[in-house]
Amino acid sequence: MGLEENARVSCLIDRNSSTWNTTLVRAVFEEEEANLICRTPLSMTNVPDKMVWRCTRNGEFSVRSAYHLMNEMVDMVRGQTSATTQNWTLWASIWKIRAPNAYKMLLWRASLESLPTTLNLFKRKVVDAPYCPVCLTEEETVNHALWSCRSAQVIWGSSSRKLQKFQTVETPFPELLFLMFNALDEETMQEVAATIYQIWRRRNKMIFEHKFASPTEVVMLAQQAVIDFQEANRGRSGEPTRQT
Structure with missing residues (x-):
């Protein structure tokens, strides 16, 4: 059993009881992930899912906010060159x-x-x-x-x-x-x-x-x-x- 490509979290929730559809969750995810999902508290307000861009106050994407985010990431890498290099080396070693x-x-x-x-x-x-x-x-x-x-x-x-x-x-x-x-x-x-x-x-x-x-x-x-x-x-x- 699987989910559609555009499936949302709400697909895993029983709308009648506002609880996790445990049968579906355990059919889709591995045991560890399924247990964690089922232990996650759910909101009782039934607010619909929506996409939010975290870099703006209103949650809507803008080119300007993406540009600022990119600059922040570049500055972060420049300021942590040694640590970043070590991380990449470690990850390469893990996958090899x-x-x-x-x-x-x-x-x-x-x-x-x-x-x-x-x-x-x-x-x-x-x-x-x-x-x-x-x-x-x-x-x-x-x-x-x-x-x-x-x-x-x-x-x-x-x-x-x-x-x-x-x-x-x-x-x-x-x-x-x-x-x-x-x-x-x-x-x-x-x-x-x-x-x-x-x-x-x-x-x-x-x-x-x-x-x-x-x-x-x-x-x-x-x-x-x-x-x-x-x-x-x-x-x-x-x-x-x-x-x-």
């Missing part, structure tokens, strides 16, 4: 890694700090508190969820020795990834990607399915995923082939 596309997408979203952590959801007023659903003691940033949470640190401490050396690093997640890509070989980065995927998957399973894998199980799943992917992509020459 030999790993499933789901892993790359997760790493990319994590590097943009755009994962639906409780802190990000709290900022959007989707949830009532920003605390980590695993440890319940700190705000769940991307870095906390995937790296610094005590639960995640146990997993990283059980991973390969090359990764254990990074346990003392305390830095925002995009910078951590950047450091790893510059210090670790490709196979270890495959392990990093698989481990991050399994940590995030375990977190979601705990929230939505009330299941919580042990650190040993997470490490084994990540390491086996790397082996399985390498075997599945091994070319006739015996070397792993690049994804197309």
Whole structure:
């Protein structure tokens, strides 16, 4: 089941009850996105959808406002040349890694700090508190969820020795990834990607399915995923082939 190209958010709402059409939402979106959508509060006023240009007070597009927006973006890039270059380098490294596309997408979203952590959801007023659903003691940033949470640190401490050396690093997640890509070989980065995927998957399973894998199980799943992917992509020459 899918939506038409020009479909709007209102297509996902039951007009009679002013609630989400959960059957349709879960048929169109993946489980994680569907759960987040269904938890988003809806307005009871039934205001119709409309397109709004955020750069003008009346919400209507104008060439002048677009010109000013373009200049602001150019100035921003000029003022953040070093950071922008690092970001592009990081993103290029993520998409070049030999790993499933789901892993790359997760790493990319994590590097943009755009994962639906409780802190990000709290900022959007989707949830009532920003605390980590695993440890319940700190705000769940991307870095906390995937790296610094005590639960995640146990997993990283059980991973390969090359990764254990990074346990003392305390830095925002995009910078951590950047450091790893510059210090670790490709196979270890495959392990990093698989481990991050399994940590995030375990977190979601705990929230939505009330299941919580042990650190040993997470490490084994990540390491086996790397082996399985390498075997599945091994070319006739015996070397792993690049994804197309």
